[in-house]
Amino acid sequence: MTLALIAGQGALPQAVVSEIGDRHWKAFHLKGFEPDDKTSEPFRVEHLGSFIAGLTAQGITDVCFAGAIGRPKLDPTAIDAATLPLVPRMMQALQAGDDAALRLVLSLFEEAGLNVVAAQDVAPSLLRVPTVGAPSDRDYADIERAKMVHAALSNMDVGQGCVVARGQVLAIEAMPGTQWMLASLTHFDAKPDGGVFFKAAKAGQDRRIDMATIGPETVDQAAAVGLNGITVVQDAVLVLQPDVVRTRLEKTGLFLTALPA
Template sequence: MNLALIAGAGRLPATLAAALAGRDWRAWHLEGFAPEGLASVPFRVETLGSLIATLRAEGVSEVCFAGRIARPELNPSALDMATVPLVPRMMQALGQGDDAALRTVIAFFEEAGLRIVAPQDLAPGLLDVPNVGAPSERDRADIARAVAVHRALAPLDVGQGCVVARGQVLAVEAMPGTDWMLESLGRIEGRPGGGVLYKAAKAGQDRRIDMATIGPETVTRAAQAGLAGIAVAAGDVLVLDPDALRHRLAATGLFLAPA
């Protein structure tokens, strides 16, 4: 086996697995964040050191992280001996932002001689964003505003998306994620109609991990929120099930545009 897939929740791991024909690989997932439609072996953060040792013993040379996880709680009583030496750095990382925590985890794997590869390196088609529909002039102004807001917030390690309508910032993505952000729009009284969901990587983000994604469900939730469309930064967002995405865009009348 030469590739280990560290899978998280959502459809990305199964989508990626479909592109791995001919590769010798196996999947693991952090307990509590099993992927959809993909068989994988669970592990706990308290046994991370043992997982890394297992990968090395099984001849793994490359590791790919794909899917959503939340920051786990560390139970000291569940630590195994292989993970104890990592604890000081793990505790420091868990007290920082998401990017810092992920960089620390990556460092553990790289220090063991394992190469981290990005999902888009294994399946370049994930970066192909369909250009569907045409934003209005008002939409384009909202996109420009969203890009400016995202760039201003990116150094704070807040999130990968925001929603703008008629120049007003309605929501900024944080830990609960895009779905929660879009659902929350329904609770805003007197909000302006229309609006745009914008998604992009954070400034300085390691694009090998934690890439933003969009898929058919993103379109459905954006339509339910009353938005006019979606804009993404080219090369920053992974696209799941592009054919279904196009059909959903056509059915809802939303646009999808590069920004």
């Protein structure tokens, strides 16, 4: 079997590559969203039909999406013949919520006979959570509050994370992502002491794509804005560079806990 890695931005594609091993694979990226490692081949969204057909023609059987990809702009003048029949569904996807759009993208690949596999299936170590420290009673109360907020919002396809401090909801992750959300906390004139960053998959989310992710930078940002720790749900969040995450947690004094799935 041959794997096509659709590489987005950030550290996730390289984490997947490090565990592919001897399996035959090729990397591609959507033009406009080049990965940090530029060794992949570009394709245009306007040529998506041709791109998918080309994958099957090359004998590729499996596809793995890894890394951040934004919503591309569609140039009607650049659409090729193989992609033209897909345009109505593509336009519908671009106007839908994140999960709905991703599900449609997956269906286009699957309809061509390609098997979409999750990043954590290719690189199982991504699910290893390096738990460090322990929350206080106050932190546990904030975690419970964050779980409630996340559950209420996940059905609305809003985001994968939130920040709660002393019972107050300080931030909710939306399209700009985790880094933007945590950075927004620097604008508080009087933020409550401590707080917890909670992250998990959305309700009904297809975990083959767009899995929630944390990494060393997440720890650094959480520490920089004065949070006490991070809580994730086991098997619902990918951890980049877990050994480095552990080191950063020990250095900053933040805790990291994993709730059962």
